[in-house]
Amino acid sequence: xxxxxxxxxxxxxxxxxxxxxxxxxxxxxxxxxxxxxxxxxxxxxxxxxxxxxxxxxxxxxxxxxxxxxxxxxxxxxxxxxxxxxxxxxxxxxxxxxxxxxxxxxxxxxxxxxxxxxxxxxxxxxxxxxxxxxxxxxxxxxxxxxxxxxxxxxxxx
Numbered sequence: 001x002x003x004x005x006x007x008x009x010x011x012x013x014x015x016x017x018x019x020x021x022x023x024x025x026x027x028x029x030x031x032x033x034x035x036x037x038x039x040x041x042x043x044x045x046x047x048x049x050x051x052x053x054x055x056x057x058x059x060x061x062x063x064x065x066x067x068x069x070x071x072x073x074x075x076x077x078x079x080x081x082x083x084x085x086x087x088x089x090x091x092x093x094x095x096x097x098x099x100x101x102x103x104x105x106x107x108x109x110x111x112x113x114x115x116x117x118x119x120x121x122x123x124x125x126x127x128x129x130x131x132x133x134x135x136x137x138x139x140x141x142x143x144x145x146x147x148x149x150x151x152x153x154x155x156x
Contacts (some may be wrong), residue, residue: 010101011094012116012125018043025076039113041123042086048121051086061085092117
């Protein structure tokens with residue numbers, strides 16, 4: 001029988017892709033599509049979390065497809081820095097936090113991920129809804145492999 005994990009550290013994804021506030025939205029969108037990510041943590045030069053960019057943030061910022069100037073507007077929007085549309089206030093967890101409590105935060109807040117940071121705010125990993133689905137499948141006796149970031153990047 002599998003022993004259920006008790007801490008965030010046991011479940012979180014450690015191999016993470018990040019962006020900075022100055023990166024263009026176009027680069028972030030292309031990376032999210034290529035790697036099939038829905039969230040990108042935004043870090044400063046010391047690796048501290050300063051925000052989060054989600055697929056929803058990109059959709060919210062884009063021009064309506066109903067607009068007769070959609071392409072032109074999106075071309076301008078995609079050149080904007082990530083800082084213009086990222087979420088600045090982000091719920092986080094620490095590696096030693098309870099996985100049950102972290103799951104409740106994800107569920108009750110209706111968010112897709114929780115960045116995992118240390119006491120100084122340095123990004124250590126990310127905990128997503130997908131991590132919980134993988135965990136549930138493992139506990140139910142069906143193993144699932146984590147996607148390999150490098151393989152995803154090479155596949156496109």
